[in-house]
Amino acid sequence: MCSNNKMDIKIFTGNANRELAEKICKEIGVELGNSVVSTFSDGEISVDINETVRGGDVFVIQPTCPPVNENLMELLIMIDAFKRASAGRINAVVPYYGYARQDRKTKARDPITSKLVADLLTSAGADRVVSMDLHAAQLQGYFDIPVDHLVAVPILAKYFKENNLIDKDTVIVSPDIGGVRRARNFASILDLPIAIIEKRRPKANVSEVMNVIGDIQNKNVIIVDDIIDTAGSMTKAAKVLKDFGAKKVYACCTHAVLSGPAIERIENSVIEKLVVTDTIPLPEDKHIDNIEVMSISPLFAEAIKRINNNDSVSKLFDK
Template identity: 55%
Template sequence: MTAPRLKVFSGNSNRPLAEEICQHIGMPLGEATVTSFPDGESFVKINENVRGHDVYIIQPTCTPTNQSLMELLIMIDAAKRASAHRITAVMPFYGYARQDRKDQPRVPITAKLVANLLVAAGANRILTMDLHSQQIQGFFDIPVDHLFASPVFFKYLEQFKGDNMVVVSPDVGGMKMAAAYAGILGAQLGMVWKKRTNATTVETVNVVGDVAGKDVLLVDDITETAGTLANAAKIMRDSGALSVRAAVSHALLSPIAYERLALGHIDELITTNSVPVDTRGLPIKVLSIASLMADAIVRINNNESVTSLFKIKGF
């Protein structure tokens, strides 16, 4: 059976990534008008025929989060009403993923609400990367292809791997990810025990593992204020670490994050272009996930497995 013709569109949240993905696929980015009325309402018009096509809409729901999400939902609805054969929401970063459970009385599970909205709008499939919680896949009753940024990170980190490296999780929740990195890189494993005092402040309590005289790699899926990373890096320095790098899939850097990174506790922040990143002259290395996403889109369009994209070459 011949695969439906492929078309890729983008909202406004990360158009440069969408254009780079299309370059890897070898096709132009689809033409669509995505703008706002004076009162803030989003308006979308798809300027190409998509009837019977396999449509991919690239839109990480990053800052401005609510506008990015609405643009994505409206684009899905527009493609659905234009008789697209299948609509895949490509979300390199899935916003609201941290609100994935009821950890206090009378709070919502917004990650589930977003899943419901995407399906209600007309999405037939989700392609995303490094969800904050893997269980979010279970919020959907449609297929979810969940990619990992680790192959992109490992290719860059190969130059640093060795017996002197220690991979450290900045909190208990990231131990599984840290263990995977340590196993691939042939490094030792450590952990920071932390206590969060509020949404923007983290008080680091203790470090588990020997980091004296070691090159430390902190790994996490997301950073916004860099509080966790900055505190973990400081305690690594105080414990005698030679260098401290951080590998973070999604860098949603706020003004306070840049202030903390400027303190110099972290030698290099390594992240991806899943969301737009302004380095501001700081030691921030942005790795591209465009090739990874392009391969996944082509494989999904051809009804092929995406499992091989998880394999790490050269390790």
């Protein structure tokens, strides 16, 4: 039930993914807030908020994608600006949460950078964080403020169903043991079996496939992951599935970071089609034939409306 004291929705964005922010505004039916985020000649970030936000329910849409540190600083400075301008509530909408993979100590003297970023957002003045497919769901516990955690699996699964890319013999594949729950959720939507690639990762951005658990012989497969960065793991996994007898290999992920040689690797791989979301903008200077982008703007728009109305966000996933 809506409160009589409901605050006006005010949506702003930095430079990380303006197109996504505009799509979300269109879905909600509000104008994107008037703000300018630029840099001084020495590289310092300048933020100008050109309208009143006093008492408003402010949503700052800013994934911390590459350039990660610049986009993170933009977000922190914007939050600080809104706090000092007496915003009623400040919601950091971070579709892609950078540094999420640095979530634990794997060796002596490692930082836990994802916890540090959570502390920075809180200290800057955020009252709530809205994100999608955190690398590890327990990252929500790093925050001392509410976190609404959205998932992209239903959107990605819908693409394969609507485009007739699945049949009763299709198998959903988790690229590692850690992603089994995600693959199982994806498979349950489509009522399909799963397989698992067993591998070890000797160092960052390097993986070695060891075995495939499950029956993929003469079957089409869909690899489901949360992040594709350099695409080394994904393209190697696709090749191994082919070597183990898979017919066609499709892949999907929520966050298409696609850094370094990623795009070239995907184009030269055995992957028939890669389906991603628009949490991160794809490079504008490259045409990528075998990558399909699904927009998560309707889901974020509905979440923002529910947060503003003080309604349940979890009910989005009951449908």
